[in-house]
Amino acid sequence: MAKKFTNTRVLIGFIFRRDRIRLLLWILGIAIFAISIAALLPDLYPDKADKLVLAETMKNPAVTFMLGPSAGLNNYTDGAMMGHFMLVFTAMFAAIMSILLVTRHTREDEEDGRIEMIYSLPLGSLSNLTATLLTLLIANVLIFLLIGLGLYGLGIETMGLEGSLLFGASVGVVGIFYAALTGLFAQLASNVRTTLGLSFAFLIAEYIIRGSGDTGNQALSHLSPLGLITRSEVYVNNYWWPILLLLAISLLIYSFSLYLNSIRDLGAGFISTKPGKSQGSPYLSSPIGLALRLERTPIIAWALGIFILGSAYGSLLGDLEGFLSTSQLVQKMIPIVEGFSLTQSFVTMLITIISVIGTIPILMFVLKVNSEEKKDRISQLLATPVSRYSIIGSYTLIGLMAAFLIQLMSVLGLWLAASFTMEDVISFGTLLKAAIVNVPAMWIFVGVAVFLIGRFPKLTGLTWTYLICAFFIEYMGEFLKLPEWTTKLSPFSHVPSVPVDEVKVSTLLIILVIAFILIGIGFREYNRRDIE
């Protein structure tokens, strides 16, 4: 048996050598992210009165859906706020790190034929999977220690050593869980695409299950690792059982994936792939036909996913109505606009959040042209009578049009679910209008992506940084009291809040013009530069 693990330690060293920069960036990035926000908190809400008001607004079911429950609302200390705001998000970043890195070292190495070379060396047949998971275990333990000691090191009164360590452990254990889970999916699926697809679908599903559970049947949340870690009640009661439970589950999943790894052939999986068509369909005869064919599955999956997200938020609107009409404090806080219910004002905020999330697939669709180039598939296409404009134009067009599809699907989900739960249902037309005014802001991201692809193809990752910034500005800007100039950086902040605000056509036109100028420059530069 031990033979099956021969040289695992050497492999771990090799993985650290290959990914030293990548691992460093992930580990430091996640730790610094959590610690720096914690450092901000005491100055944001210094008074007891501020905290009381905040705690009251945090009882909002929509907030619970986004962030998770808090056990500390009655005594909303800095520590309780930190545990409430940041735990689920930080943990999700650790999950994303684990998913990407485990896939990279298991299925991706296998698909690209690198594992074959590794296996020809005196290595155990289970060494690679084990080495990958142990590497991620080390990475997540480092995250645990850095966050735990870092938060404690801030010296904030209500962030004690045990709570800080528990916060770090909750983040780390989610990372460990997703490393094990992705390791399992890498055995089941026979290619990178399916492995990543399954892992991310699982993560998003867990988030929604946790949200629905936290705002409805509490037991449901226990099915989600993200829900479980919020039960550790960091900085309030400091329960350690969710950590132990998740570690035990991760170990089970790891054992099962070892078993699957030992009974399968190299390169094979358990989800069978059926043979495809031996002839191309008539639609597959132009660059846009190819782009649509390549993005077909992701487009359908994202449209469905956004629909589910929309309906999850929509199902909250009934509770929200009740909350907003009973909480006097909140009624005082949100400015009353003549002729609009509080719920309506809140809905526009929700739609902005969904629009930001909906920008993720749109960027993926556009940036696909860049990954195609990196995989050296564009040059073959360019050797046929196809212009560069038609190649980059196809992916740009898909991104631009997908913005409408995504907005339509989210509103459809929101409206359907809302019409079951709300007394005073908001009309579909109003919701759609509120969603469509966000499309120009989404197109700004298409513009930035196309500009970078054309001018700075190595820096396209910055588009994601920009979107993450916009996400935090929209999602947490108010809680974190970000200065006004930073909020202006997000194109979504400039979009009028329909139905409360008047639609200012001039503002929207300016956003559109900026988006199209960026796209125009990107196109021109793409047409001028060397293709890799």
Next chain:
Amino acid sequence: MSFIEMSKVRKNFGIVTALDGIDLKVNKGDIYGFIGPNGAGKTTAIRILLGIIKANSGESKIFGMDSWKDSVEIHKNLAYVPGDVNLWPNLTGGEVIDFFVKLRGKVNKKRRDELIERLGLDPSKKCRTYSKGNRQKVALIAAFASDVDLYILDEPTSGLDPLMEKIFQEYIMEIKEAGKSVLLSSHILSEVDELCNKVSIIKQGKIIESGSLDELTYLKRISITLQTRKPIEGFEKLKGVHDIKKRGDLLLFQVDQEEMNNVIKYISGYEVIKLESSPPTLEDLFMRHYKDDGGEA
């Protein structure tokens, strides 16, 4: 009319000079060999011809049109097989073949099916499951199934087995008979020797030799390994003999083709035990080129 015309083409990647002013001329009906070792600049030159990258200076034309500006027009009448074929993992081989053929114009279904049959490809498999050789077959089928005047093939046989290579050569001959042109890059001299009527040899971004095969003096030297019962004397004074080396009883040297007869007459007086001759390899060629340059091999 020249199908391909490159003159004084230079390309730098940062401070590295990939092409140092190369000239290349391929006429209608030529099967043109483009040979050189790995990293000599073959693929860079081809990418410039295809308008995928832009030359820093010099002129590059195909069918008399600028290969950067008029690439779309040029590509209607051209098929390309890259050295490293990268396909879309979730499309099948059949889908990729049809896609490329449709982009280039009319689909000749009979020819496509015949090619698939002869090269023995399963077109219903996803590309991610294909080996290197099978990916190369997909690209070759897509190229040969298109009715175009110029084929640019970058080391097209590097993943094929000898049987498939034979079939490949038959298709090249068919193209030749139809009066079309091929630019075939390779680092194997014998492959080019069998198929091509003209060659250019590239090394470190420079064309060091080009012309028809008969014209290339370097290609007309034959390597000989000789063993005789009586020791040979005065051999080095013979005309047309180069690079004489002694290895035990064996004598290794090279002979110019036109002096072959005299050399044979001379050595026959020394009781030949063993005589082996072999065509020049790319390696010999470069060694000689360096020596002529006064450089080090």
